[in-house]
Amino acid sequence: MDIANSEVAPRVQLSLPVRFRKTYGRRDENGLLKNISLTGAFLQSTNDNYIRNDKLIFHMEVSGRQRKIEAKVVWKNDVGYGVNFLPFNRTDVQLIDDLIYFVNENKETKKDLLQSIFSKVS
Numbered sequence: 001m002d003i004a005n006s007e008v009a010p011r012v013q014l015s016l017p018v019r020f021r022k023t024y025g026r027r028d029e030n031g032l033l034k035n036i037s038l039t040g041a042f043l044q045s046t047n048d049n050y051i052r053n054d055k056l057i058f059h060m061e062v063s064g065r066q067r068k069i070e071a072k073v074v075w076k077n078d079v080g081y082g083v084n085f086l087p088f089n090r091t092d093v094q095l096i097d098d099l100i101y102f103v104n105e106n107k108e109t110k111k112d113l114l115q116s117i118f119s120k121v122s
Contacts, residue, residue: 043083060095070087
């Protein structure tokens with residue numbers, strides 16, 4: 001599966017603090033992933049120094065598994081950056097997929113809880 005060259009995948013909304021840096025940078029920065037898909041994400045950041053095609057490294061952790069996943073800036077606006085993931089191997093892709101799964105599962109759990117509360121109230 002060639003994630004880097006595939007079409008834009010459906011996005012999952014989230015609000016996930018993340019550390020990242022330029023591939024050649026020495027200092028990590030903090031940002032917030034606001035949506036994510038297998039192909040990329042929207043990174044909210046106060047740093048206005050990145051331009052199109054800059055490569056970033058994200059420090060990702062899901063269920064105790066940590067990976068450094070490379071991405072490329074594809075666009076920017078006043079709030080942040082659109083990035084395209086450049087997974088190194090299937091383990092990188094699996095970590096992103098697991099993150100999406102956990103976000104969706106958490107949303108379903110919250111929805112089920114709210115439906116349970118509303119059914120008891122009504």
